[in-house]
Amino acid sequence: MQLLKDDVVLITGGGSGLGAGVARHCLAEGAQLAIMDISAAKLDNLRAELGDSPLLFRGDATKLADLQACREAIIDRFGRLNAFIGAQGIWDGNVPLRDIPLDKFDAAFDEVFHINVKSYMLTARVFIDMLDKENGAIVLTGSSGASYCADGGGLLYTATKHAILGVVRQLAFEFAPTVRVNGVAPAVIGGSQLRGPVALGLESQSQADIPKEIFQQSVDHLSPLKWMPDAEDYGPLYALLASRHSRVMTGTTVAADQGLMNRNILTPVNPGVKK
Numbered sequence: 392m393q394l395l396k397d398d399v400v401l402i403t404g405g406g407s408g409l410g411a412g413v414a415r416h417c418l419a420e421g422a423q424l425a426i427m428d429i430s431a432a433k434l435d436n437l438r439a440e441l442g443d444s445p446l447l448f449r450g451d452a453t454k455l456a457d458l459q460a461c462r463e464a465i466i467d468r469f470g471r472l473n474a475f476i477g478a479q480g481i482w483d484g485n486v487p488l489r490d491i492p493l494d495k496f497d498a499a500f501d502e503v504f505h506i507n508v509k510s511y512m513l514t515a516r517v518f519i520d521m522l523d524k525e526n527g528a529i530v531l532t533g534s535s536g537a538s539y540c541a542d543g544g545g546l547l548y549t550a551t552k553h554a555i556l557g558v559v560r561q562l563a564f565e566f567a568p569t570v571r572v573n574g575v576a577p578a579v580i581g582g583s584q585l586r587g588p589v590a591l592g593l594e595s596q597s598q599a600d601i602p603k604e605i606f607q608q609s610v611d612h613l614s615p616l617k618w619m620p621d622a623e624d625y626g627p628l629y630a631l632l633a634s635r636h637s638r639v640m641t642g643t644t645v646a647a648d649q650g651l652m653n654r655n656i657l658t659p660v661n662p663g664v665k666k
């Protein structure tokens with residue numbers, strides 16, 4: 392059984408990292424895909440990999456006009472929409488509040504909140520009538536480290552990812568009984584290109600710059616499953632929540648954290664045991 396057979400699924404922020412991995416999995420589950428991303432270069436790479444069958448749309452998910460144009464393109468190509476998966480985001484460079492220059496605070500706040508929170512709300516608003524018609528689903532992206540804990544980012548990132556829990560809950564309430572709204576809060580994602588904000592001059596810094604061994608060391612030290620997932624590994628969870636087969640949940644954000652939050656961080660995990 393393919394979970395998304397014949398469903399039309401929009402993935403925003405699907406150009407790289409998590410969204411691209413989820414897109415590959417949704418294709419394998421039979422979905423017809425529309426992928427929206429702000430980066431034309433990333434969409435070109437996806438076209439080379441996936442061909443022209445997914446609708447690849449360049450647009451900024453914080454901008455109403457771009458979302459409306461994407462909606463028109465989806466109506467032209469598919470005529471309907473069954474699910475919207477939101478995967479866009481930026482990081483804040485882990486900058487603590489006292490180190491954010493006062494003259495850059497407004498711009499940094501707006502940039503991180505617009506991409507990480509406003510774009511999800513606005514996309515849901517633009518597509519809700521189409522999703523209503525199909526008894527569809529929305530799946531948004533939090534972060535286990537930043538939606539539930541401190542130290543999964545700096546203040547701005549952490550506040551936006553906590554906000555996603557509230558967006559999921561409120562939209563699940565407002566959009567019931569027709570559209571289910573859930574979230575996924577991943578932990579680490581191998582292959583992520585998550586970048587920092589322009590407003591803090593960190594746009595050319597990316598999570599991809601952190602050597603994989605450094606990540607792997609902390610995963611080995613802290614994560615009960617001792618495993619760093621790639622983006623594709625989160626695909627089955629997103630596909631299930633986006634599909635008509637998941638009728639029993641709405642308003643829930645699933646912590647997909649490899650067991651990190653299931654422990655008190657005082658001791659390393661079975662230090663002698665290698666996976």
Ligand SMILES: NC(=O)c1ccc[n+]([C@@H]2O[C@H](COP(=O)([O-])OP(=O)(O)OC[C@H]3O[C@@H](n4cnc5c(N)ncnc54)[C@H](O)[C@@H]3O)[C@@H](O)[C@H]2O)c1
Nearest residue numbers: 404406407408409429451452479480534579580583584585
């Ligand atoms: N990297 C991690 O370890 C990690 C952990 C937990 C949660 N997350 C979350 O996962 C999501 C995906 O991040 P990723 O790590 O795959 O990073 P990524 O940078 O590889 O993917 C994010 C994508 O969003 C796109 N994008 C950014 N702004 C956009 C906009 N305004 N409109 C449309 N597209 C836009 C980017 O071009 C990129 O393709 C983010 O919400 C991030 O906060 C990441």
